[in-house]
Amino acid sequence: MRLLALLAFTASAYAAETLPLWKGDAPEGDGKLSDSSKAKLTVHLADKPNGAAIVICPGGGYGGLVTKGEGHGIAAWLNAHGIAGIVLEYRLPAGRAYVPLLDAQQAIRTVRANAAQWKIDPQKVGIIGFSAGGHLASTATVHFETIETRAPNAVTGQSSRPDFSILIYPVISMDEGVHRGSKKNLMGETPAAGLPDYFSSQKHVKADTPPSFLAHALDDKVVPIENSRMFYAAQQKAGLPTRLIELPNGGHGLNGYKGPSWDKWQAESLLWLKEIKVLP
16 A cells, blocks of 8 residues: 555656646735745646545644645545645745635635646545644635635635545644644734634534544644544534544654554545545
């Protein structure tokens, strides 16, 4: 299986295409614009596509991006299972709290806008994230625009609602059990009123929220497993087909993206995608 993943990564890396996420300046929120040069997508298409696609949000505490183990390596694994993997290099917020979310929403729209060309089913577009990237994926899961409710200045006419999300050792809350580094980088030293609540994803799950798969190690000392538990509980309360895998060990990063706990979440997430009819 690991040899297969390595071979898939070699082929995927060779065939990958990197695109700018935005044309011209990108929105920051509150009507502001900024240079968008650091926001980009790297598209890894599967040799034998099954129509599913997943936008990948690497972690890094909102102060950096772990694009290898939590980005292109994940795309290789997805490609080995027929899923397109689109690595999102989102803009780092430096206190501009809405910037990563705007990038994630645009990434989902971009995948749908290119669905025919990339052999993707626009109704099977999900998002995956790790650590702070898991927080970003969770915010994209609860804060989205449909075709009917999109902002007037949306670059494309596509919905930014993911069809599902996969959250691996994610930061979820910005007001209890918070990862302080991620919160500071996202919102600044003194967050504006309302921001911690808006970016505490467990508070915004409702009936039309996409379903989520979560995995978290019990011995994670960096981002406590309670983050995943509270999001899982909110999804359960909303009646969504959610799943949480509590891994016995591996800590934050699951032993450097290897070992039994790493293998377990990957295997279980694929089974879950079959259960919710994303994979055949």
